[in-house]
Amino acid sequence: MLNNNTIAVIKSTVPVLEVHGTAITKRFYERMFKSHPELLNIFNHANQKQGRQQTALANAVYAAAANIDKLESILPVVKQIAHKHRSLGVLPEHYPIVGENLLAAIKEVLGSAATEEILEAWADAYGVIADAFIGVEAEMYKHSEEQAGGWAGYRAFIVEKKIKESDVITSFYLVPQDGKAIAGFEPGQYVSVKMDIPGERNTHIRQYSLSDAPGKPYYRISVKKEAGEPDCPAGKVSVYLHEQINTGETLWLSAPAGDFTLDQKDARPVVLLSGGVGLTPMISMLNTLAETAPDRPVTFIHAARNGKVHAMREHVEQLAQKLPQLSVYWVYNLPTEEDAASGAFHKEGYIDLEWLRSKVPASDASFYFCGPVPFMKAMNQALKTWGVAEADIHYEFFGPAGTLD
Template sequence: MLSEKTIKIIQSTVPVLEIHGTEITKRFYHLLFSSHPELLNIFNHANQSQGRQRTALANAIIAAAKHIDKLESILPVVKQIAHKHRSLGVQAEHYPIVGQNLLTAIKDVLGDGATEEILQAWGEAYGVIAGVFIEVEAEMYGQAQQQQGGWADYRAFRVEQKVKESGVITSFYLVPQDGGELASFEPGQYVSVKVEIPGEINTHIRQYSLSDAPGKPYYRISVKREDEGAGRPAGKVSVFLHDQVKAGDVLWLSAPAGEFTLDQQDSRPVVLISGGVGLTPLVSMLNTLAAAKTERQVTFIHAALNSDVHALRRQVEELSERSQNIHTYFCYEKPTAQDREQKAYDKEGYIDLPWLKQVVPTQDASFYFCGPVPFMRTVHGLLKAWGVPAADVHYEFFGPAGSLEGDADSSKEGNSKEGNSKEGNSKEDVSLQR
């Protein structure tokens, strides 16, 4: 445990960290990769180059400093991060390396402001926080390996089928190459996919949601191809999967992980709201509810640019047709002429509160949403304005964690856009950043 003196010193550094946090984490990553280039096999290079990773890490450090006197209050966040660390293969021996480079970065950026007393306090605090992560992750590694059909590290999977779902999204049906049993998972969880791309020095790891229900003889991931765009490089892994991986090829997967999961014990209505490729974990939840022949009222809302980029639509419609408890709605930002002719959508433009109240029977429900950050900010703002309790609101970022606070109206750009600011639908870390 930390002494009261150490806690006060750490908390006193919060204002400085709020000013210099991203500068410190930028320096940290430079030091880390210069001294340990092998860690580039774990970290997401695209998010490094775009600066999103250092911002997320800075926010995580500030949060830890603010709550250093009650670390138990951030345990849910620790578990979320630990799931991602376990899926990536982060090991206990990585933590001292990170700690050493973080303290050096603090000293380099703050100069004389980083006194020996402050550095010592942060060294002690980091040791305690790292210890919590190591303990939680060790338990997760054990569970992943010891569960029925489970495994440690990465396991070879054969691409049994490759299916184009829309103009930008393709599904990969994956089965164990060894013919062994397949571990179950919670709807909403993801796997890490590790690939070696010809011409690339390092391996690349991305995390993709499992887009079908558990209990199938395969895992399915549905990947959005990320081509080069304004201020955004092409997604190396998503382009590789789309262009070069074919049926019969082998991909290496971690065991399923993740905290964004459907509460199947809740008997109240459930509302699933997705934007673009953010539908993947929610389709898994929907398939699971349908397979269980749920008596819960289920509302599934998907926002997309138009039918050209709307993936898995027919599968979702079929579930709705087979169950009187499942109701589906589609919102298209810019419908095509054919969409208009066929009346292929329920709302044009963006999801707004009056329409949401029309299609969702009650606010006494569990709400799950996922998609591009602007879309998520909009949905979060609408639910907040409607008075939905925070405990009933569940979401997950595709990319380094950010903030959903903000004006829903001002977040309309991206409300239904297919794209988002990460590669494909890969998830990122917020601690030992990829």
């Protein structure tokens, strides 16, 4: 437990963190990777290059400081991050490394403003927060290994099928190399894929949503090919998967993880909103509902650039023909002439609140959304403006968590 003086000192640093938080976390990662380059085998290099990881950590540190007197209020965030840590293989021995470099970064960036009292208070606070993460993650590691079909670390899977879903998205059907059972999962969860790419110094790990319902003898991931920039590592793994990984080859997976999951106990209508490759967890949720709750009202709305990049459209439309309670709508930002001629979409442009309210029967429903950050911000704002209860708004960031406000 932290004493009152430590809590007061931490709270006094909140305004400073609001201004200098990202500078601190940027310096933190620079220091840590220089002294412990082996950790580059865990962290996503693209997120580092783009600044997303630094921003996410800055937001987490700020939230911890602002809520240091009621840390239980940030437990949902702790669990969300812990899922990612467990999936990546973050271990208790990594936390002292993080703490040492975080405190050093605070001292470097703030200079004389970082008094001994402030540094000592943050050292105490970090110890409490680290213990919370380690405890939550220990339970997750135990469950991951001891559940039926579970395993520790990474397990070899064979690519049984490779299916092109659109011009940019390909599905990989993965079965365990050892022929044994695989762990179940909640619709909406993801797996980490660890890859050693020829010519690359470090291992790359990427997290991909499972895109089919649980209970199958395989896992399916549906991956968008991200071209990226020449000097940016974005797309290294997805391009390698698309161009180099074929049927019969091996991928290494961690057990399923994630807290963005479908509430299957809720019998109310459910609305699934997706943009681009954000449809992958929604397909898992939709397929699960089709199998386990075919009478539950579902509205499935997907936004894509055009029909060429729209994955799994035929599959969803076939489900809609079988399930009278399923309503399906497509929104194309830049439809092709072929799309227009075939009537392939229901709205051109973007999803706005007026149109959304015309397609969704009522706001008393469970809403799930995923996609590019601008899409998610627009959906979050629309739902809040509509008066949807915060408890009924669920979303997932692909990559480090950001803010939608």
